[in-house]
Amino acid sequence: MSTPSSPGQAPSLSFSGVDVDREVVVVGAGFSGVRTLIETRSRGLSTVVVEAGPDIGGTWYWNRYPGARTDSQAWVYGFPLAGVRDDWRWEERFATQPQTYGYIRHVADVYDLWPDIRLNTRVESAVYDEDDRIWRVRTDDGTETTCRFLVTATGQLSLPYFPDFPGLADFAGEWYRTSKWPEEGVDLTGKRVAVVGTGATAVQVIPIVAQDAAHLTVFQRTPNYVLPARNDALSEHDVDVIRKNFDEIFDRAFAQPFGMDMSASAGRVAADCTPQEQQQILDRGWEAGGFRYLFETFDDILTDEAANELASEFIRAKIRSIVRDPRTAELLCPKDYPLAAKRPPLGHYYYETFNRDNVDLVDLTGHELTIEPAGIRVGDTLHEVDVIVFATGYDAITGTLDRIEIRGRGGALLRDRWTEGPRTYLGMLVDGFPNLFMVAGPQSPFANIPVVSEVCVRWLSELLTAMHERGAVTAEPSSAAVDRFSRLTEEVIDATVLRRGGKTSWYLGTNIPGKPAAAVMWLGGVGSFRDLCDAESGAGYPEITFDTRDRQPIASAPDR
Numbered sequence: 001m002s003t004p005s006s007p008g009q010a011p012s013l014s015f016s017g018v019d020v021d022r023e024v025v026v027v028g029a030g031f032s033g034v035r036t037l038i039e040t041r042s043r044g045l046s047t048v049v050v051e052a053g054p055d056i057g058g059t060w061y062w063n064r065y066p067g068a069r070t071d072s073q074a075w076v077y078g079f080p081l082a083g084v085r086d087d088w089r090w091e092e093r094f095a096t097q098p099q100t101y102g103y104i105r106h107v108a109d110v111y112d113l114w115p116d117i118r119l120n121t122r123v124e125s126a127v128y129d130e131d132d133r134i135w136r137v138r139t140d141d142g143t144e145t146t147c148r149f150l151v152t153a154t155g156q157l158s159l160p161y162f163p164d165f166p167g168l169a170d171f172a173g174e175w176y177r178t179s180k181w182p183e184e185g186v187d188l189t190g191k192r193v194a195v196v197g198t199g200a201t202a203v204q205v206i207p208i209v210a211q212d213a214a215h216l217t218v219f220q221r222t223p224n225y226v227l228p229a230r231n232d233a234l235s236e237h238d239v240d241v242i243r244k245n246f247d248e249i250f251d252r253a254f255a256q257p258f259g260m261d262m263s264a265s266a267g268r269v270a271a272d273c274t275p276q277e278q279q280q281i282l283d284r285g286w287e288a289g290g291f292r293y294l295f296e297t298f299d300d301i302l303t304d305e306a307a308n309e310l311a312s313e314f315i316r317a318k319i320r321s322i323v324r325d326p327r328t329a330e331l332l333c334p335k336d337y338p339l340a341a342k343r344p345p346l347g348h349y350y351y352e353t354f355n356r357d358n359v360d361l362v363d364l365t366g367h368e369l370t371i372e373p374a375g376i377r378v379g380d381t382l383h384e385v386d387v388i389v390f391a392t393g394y395d396a397i398t399g400t401l402d403r404i405e406i407r408g409r410g411g412a413l414l415r416d417r418w419t420e421g422p423r424t425y426l427g428m429l430v431d432g433f434p435n436l437f438m439v440a441g442p443q444s445p446f447a448n449i450p451v452v453s454e455v456c457v458r459w460l461s462e463l464l465t466a467m468h469e470r471g472a473v474t475a476e477p478s479s480a481a482v483d484r485f486s487r488l489t490e491e492v493i494d495a496t497v498l499r500r501g502g503k504t505s506w507y508l509g510t511n512i513p514g515k516p517a518a519a520v521m522w523l524g525g526v527g528s529f530r531d532l533c534d535a536e537s538g539a540g541y542p543e544i545t546f547d548t549r550d551r552q553p554i555a556s557a558p559d560r
């Protein structure tokens with residue numbers, strides 16, 4: 001898979017067929033949509049990005065909650081494009097929401113993307129017109145836009161999940177969702193605050209809110225394995241080193257299973273080491289911070305139950321050593337599911353926060369919380385609060401796509417095809433939906449999103465080149481290829497410990513009541529995903545049907 005790191009160096013593309021408003025319509029202006037726009041425009045394809053929100057950035061526009069920051073290193077939470085390497089100043093290892101949001105807006109400025117982005121506009125339907133072999137995209141402003149290629153870049157965590165909490169309508173205080181945090185911020189100083197949820201979002205919110213609130217009560221249904229982030233500021237020297245080694249850094253991220261700037265492999269499994277060595281290695285990973293604990297200690301943490309339990313127990317011991325109140329420490333220890341069966345959050349003094357006098361933890365085991373005018377009731381106890389912060393997660397991966405009426409050949413509805421879970425070829429294509437391309441969509445790798453987007457966009461750009469060269473009007477995968485890839489995606493998950501424990505996890509879809517457990521993501525890592533993509537393109541796209549009917553002679557477009 002090779003595409004120049006500076007868009008504009010690749011030849012322009014052109015396609016025959018009926019006239020369209022734009023060659024490409026992209027749904028969503030988050031990181032994936034922005035990266036797609038840079039690519040398609042550089043290939044000479046007229047493109048419009050349609051975004052429901054009032055600005056670009058997707059999750060980084062909406063998630064303005066206190067403490068929001070990336071869990072990936074800032075310098076790989078971006079694009080490996082020369083145009084935005086030398087003039088961007090990464091400030092911290094894990095960039096804050098304002099820094100990340102600022103970065104994506106900066107990218108839009110540098111590449112002059114704004115004229116091709118339509119904000120405050122929601123895509124309601126996209127219907128494939130079989131006669132003209134184009135897509136008809138309808139938006140909530142009553143407009144229809146025709147295009148040859150429909151690219152969905154709707155984000156993996158973009159549709160908030162908000163359970164129906166009984167009594168909320170009568171709550172006398174204020175309440176907020178982290179996923180729709182007010183732009184002007186919320187002053188929590190001196191207030192009694194509740195946080196509901198203990199996922200990656202809540203784990204970022206809790207230590208910050210605890211500093212301002214008079215009192216903070218955390219409502220926990222399931223404890224998480226929280227890894228210390230060990231954030232730090234980046235010096236000018238650090239930034240120089242990043243800029244000088246930018247290409248190698250991204251090569252490393254492309255090879256690292258989860259798209260991070262770290263080693264692809266620890267080079268050992270837990271059983272290779274003595275118990276003393278095991279503890280030393282885990283301790284080094286813990287002290288190094290971030291996901292190094294998972295990826296640079298033992299290579300079998302996700303696949304071997306004994307190795308996983310070793311790493312899980314190490315974390316429990318850390319929790320017990322950090323949290324002074326033994327009862328609270330026990331409640332914070334995950335005990336009945338393996339490490340990584342739920343996405344481990346990165347903490348910024350998370351466990352330490354429970355040592356504060358103004359912070360309490362409420363265990364929801366065996367209870368549903370109900371809300372009363374004065375606060376939150378759990379069993380016999382009413383916890384009086386002024387403000388409730390809900391951090392209850394997302395209908396991930398398929399939620400947003402399911403809300404759009406996407407119809408392929410024969411009027412088939414995409415969400416009806418996916419009632420048992422998504423089924424794709426390489427996470428990017430669907431049989432029966434010609435020229436529908438998904439960037440960082442269902443069954444794409446569970447990894448650092450900008451890296452996943454980069455891999456998808458580069459591969460789709462190559463596919464478009466192949467179509468141009470063949471004079472193809474449409475590309476569509478075979479049903480057999482979709483079956484095989486979807487089965488493989490399931491098998492990869494089955495080879496891990498991730499299904500064990502029966503706990504809810506958004507990366508199986510089981511955090512949403514009634515949603516079937518399915519392989520909604522490729523858990524085999526970025527490298528193996530790229531190998532599968534390269535195998536398809538390298539072999540001349542054996543699994544993809546190119547429709548070249550009514551081929552018009554194509555005048556070779558000049559190189560740009």
Ligand code: NAP
Nearest residue numbers: 069070071163197198199200201221222343391392393504
């Ligand atoms: P989440 O991990 O799904 O956590 C949702 C929390 O809400 C869980 O603790 C869940 O409990 C709880 N919850 C749900 N329904 C509830 C109910 N009816 N009563 C009580 N509690 C309830 O969602 P998230 O924290 O928003 O994180 C989602 C993903 O977003 C993360 O895994 C991560 O990939 C991404 N994220 C990334 C970053 C970053 O990279 N910086 C930051 C934040 C989030 P159960 O566990 O029992 O279901």
